[in-house]
Amino acid sequence: MIDLYLDLPVWIQSALKGLIVIMVIIPIAGACSLAERKVSAWIQGRPGPNRATVPWVAWIPFFGKFLQRLGVFHLMADGAKFIFKEDxxxxxxxxxxxxxxxxxxxxxxxxxxxxxxxxxxxxxxxxxxxxxxxxxxxxxxxxxxxxxxxxxxxxxxxxxxxxxxxxxxxxxxxxxxxxxxxxxxxxxxxxxxxxxxxxxxxxxxxxxxxxxxxxxxxxxxxxxxxxxxxxxxxxxxxxxxxxxxxxxxxxxxxxxxxxxxxxxxxxxxxxxxxxxxxxxxxxxxxxxxxxxxxxxxxxxxxxxxxxxxxxxxxxxxxxxxxxxxxxxxxxxxxxxxxxxxxxxxxxxxxxxxxxxxxxxxxxxxxxxxxxxxxxxxxxx
Amino acid sequence: MATEFTVPDVAAKTAAAANQEFETEKMSLAMGPSHPSTHGVLRLQLELDGETVTHCAPVLGYLHRGDEKIAENMTYNQFVPYTDRLDYLAPLASNAAYAAAVEKLANLEVPARVQAIRVITSEMARVSSHLMGLGAYGIDVGAWSVFFYCFTEREKLYTLFEELTGARFTTSYSRIGGVSRDVPEGWTDKVVAFCDQFLPILEEILKLLTRNKIFMDRTVDVGTISAADAISYGLSGPNLRGSGVKSDLRKDRPYWGYEQYDFEVPVGSKGDCYDRYLCRGEEMRQSISIITQAIAIFPAGSYYAEDARRIFAPKKAKILSSMEELINNFMIVTEGPQMPAGEAYFEAENPKGTLGFFIVSKSGGVPWRMKIRGPSFCNLSILPKVCQDELVSDVVSILGSLDFVMGECDR
Structure with a gap:
């Protein structure tokens, strides 16, 4: 695996590294925005984002409800909203x-x-x-x-x-x-x-x-x-x-x-x-x-x-x-x-x-x- | 033909540039009517030099509904819902002040129970209004969580209001000569329970701000109003007391039996935003004390003036059993509570300041003319003076500390 990577041309290696950067930092930043909402809710004594869900996930016993309460789908909904809004x-x-x-x-x-x-x-x-x-x-x-x-x-x-x-x-x-x-x-x-x-x-x-x-x-x-x-x-x-x-x-x-x-x-x-x-x-x-x-x-x-x-x-x-x-x-x-x-x-x-x-x-x-x-x- | 070149005189140019003052332009900035910190639809037309305000002109009237004119076209009781929408953050207090003004016109004495109910509800409205003011002030200086803590407590109050009046926000509780319904059973106990749990929470909320270095930097010596200015601009309520003037209608001209309650009137020393904030905090504590005192001696009796036969509509049981009462009810509902000719002015110490109603009657059920003295309007009149030479961020701080409500200001 490592050898395969090292055999690649330098520019592909760089591109892969760049991709990794984006893959690491953007999700962390997104998770931070959710964390901010949850932390502020926690500090202010509110439940915070806990409504959004996607079809079928809510049917997963325990775990589905847990994800919903965690508000992870709000994150996706926010992202989708920003992308599809009129420019x-x-x-x-x-x-x-x-x-x-x-x-x-x-x-x-x-x-x-x-x-x-x-x-x-x-x-x-x-x-x-x-x-x-x-x-x-x-x-x-x-x-x-x-x-x-x-x-x-x-x-x-x-x-x-x-x-x-x-x-x-x-x-x-x-x-x-x-x-x-x-x-x-x-x-x-x-x-x-x-x-x-x-x-x-x-x-x-x-x-x-x-x-x-x-x-x-x-x-x-x-x-x-x-x-x-x-x-x-x-x-x-x-x-x-x-x-x-x-x-x-x-x-x-x-x-x-x-x-x-x-x-x-x-x-x-x-x-x-x-x-x-x-x-x-x-x-x-x-x-x-x-x-x-x-x-x-x-x-x-x-x-x-x-x-x-x-x-x-x-x-x-x-x-x-x-x-x-x-x-x-x-x-x-x-x-x-x-x-x-x-x-x-x-x-x-x-x-x-x-x-x-x-x-x-x-x-x-x-x-x-x-x-x-x-x-x-x-x-x- | 030879071209003549002139050598620019650099030394002279530099000297000229050094002498010349930089030409700066002033910027005009419309703060509002849709701005997060103008608490409604106030618009401030600011003239800025950098970030310093050189001129501030409040533009009012975005929420003008002509309440005073509307009052001339409806009976006295029909106007009660409009008083909800004056100071919509303390409707119970406005309702009671209006009813008291009309009762003064009718020279009508309401029973002790009604007075106690009005005291309790007005003080609860004061707590709710100050909570809102405190929370909004928190947001204005950037402390968001304070707002939510205040709102949680305010919600509890609103639940109590709902149980008492049937509405959370626009209560319309007063009637001329009494209140619309009696206090429900067990309600006073709930109010006492609320007061008991509220005081420690209030201390906690205030602790977040009172000795906070950043909050003090933002408010101490900002927007200072001298006592003389406060009086000459007609300020009232916590804004006047924050400037060190010990003036409170509940003490100076007691109404509704305020003289029997033991409470302090907090006054500030400097008249800056911080003093006004401290005054509001202390007033909440005093209001809670008044509420508990009033409930401790809560008088029994009727919730309306029973001798006011042509003013307060009779109870339904009486209407259904007596012809005379039926006619009386019909007359009051269709033609309004019958008032004598004359004029009356009554002002009450509302959360935002002195709310006054001046009513001219030519007898009958409809006022000839009604003038409302809205405290927020007078409190805002000092803005051009107090915002002069302050920074833009300070304008926000000052607005928050004046704690106005546009519904009452524009009417």
């Missing part, structure tokens, strides 16, 4: 950019997953842990930031191309907010890589190596970075909320004052693309957070994965690795939703104040502190 083009928009914006939202989100390892397996031949990843590039985190931040263009394009006042305000807010928080976000991961790239090692920005350095023996070696660098994790978390436009930082779309913000003029499938993109960003953001600070696929702090799965068949070990990683990511996505349905929303100027006057100095001070601390530790 309305408002007369006042700039057609080209109007159509481009949802694509620009989705494509970077799908691209970033390429460099994010979502599991690990134990290679018996080399006796090393290998990442389950589409492209294990050295620049890892840089690629995530570089491609991920392109999605700001989608909000700006949507805001401008809609040629309408509320989307315009949303687009202006989006551009200012996303650029402001990107600084803090990038600064917050620098200590992590200072720690990972100890002198003598080969310099790397790969996310796989970040997890590897959280799986070392010893007290400091096995410690997850969230315990080692709580401030980094905090700054990254806040910036992540802002970057993914999640409440309390959902300025670009804050529906109370801007109706729908940048997507006010969007409908049907184009609208849903924005949302798939938002959830995809959320999924990847959670994944990156788990890799950077929560030990990736290591089940517990000071309990690395490699010895646990060393004796198991390769597929089982791989599944365990992916399972641990996914479980952590999903728990993190739950945190996103929990916060969204609990906290009120900031005002736009407050978001900017927090970004520039609180988070950025904190991130800079944090970098300086850890740079000194790491230097001291490595000298001794």
């Amino acid at each position: 309305v083009l408002p007369g006042h928009v700039n057609k080209f950019y109007y159509y481009l914006a949802p694509l620009v939202a989705l494509v970077p989100a799908l691209c970033t997953i390429v460099v994010v390892p979502f599991g690990a397996y134990f290679d018996a031949a080399t006796e090393t842990l290998q990442p389950v990843i589409l492209a294990n590039v050295d620049v890892g985190i840089l690629a995530v930031f570089a491609i991920g931040s392109l999605s700001v263009y989608s909000l700006i394009l949507a805001g401008w191309a809609s040629n309408s006042k509320y989307p315009f305000l949303g687009g202006v807010r989006a551009s200012a907010q996303l650029i402001s928080y990107e600084l803090s976000m990038t600064l917050s991961v620098i200590p992590v890589f200072l720690w990972v790239n100890a002198p003598g090692g080969n310099g790397t920005l790969s996310l796989f190596d970040v997890v590897q350095s959280q799986s070392q023996p010893g007290f400091l070696g096995g410690m997850w970075f969230v315990f080692l660098m709580p401030l980094c994790a905090f700054v990254f978390l806040v910036a992540l909320f802002a970057e993914t436009n999640r409440q309390p930082f959902d300025m670009p779309e804050s529906e109370a004052d801007l109706v729908g913000g940048f997507h006010t003029e969007y409908g049907e499938f184009k609208w849903s693309l924005f949302f798939v993109a938002e959830y995809a960003h959320m999924t990847i953001g959670s994944g990156v957070f788990v890799l950077l600070f929560l030990g990736g696929w290591n089940p517990l702090p000071w309990v690395p994965l490699a010895p646990l799965i060393a004796g198991l068949p390769i597929w089982l070990g791989g599944l365990i690795g992916i399972g641990v990683f996914l479980a952590k990511s999903l728990a993190f996505i739950f945190l996103f939703m929990w916060i969204r349905w609990t906290l009120p929303r900031f005002r736009y100027d407050q978001v900017m104040t927090i970004g520039w006057q609180k988070l950025l100095p904190l991130a800079i001070g944090n970098v300086i502190f850890y740079a000194l601390a790491i230097a001291v530790i490595e000298r001794s």
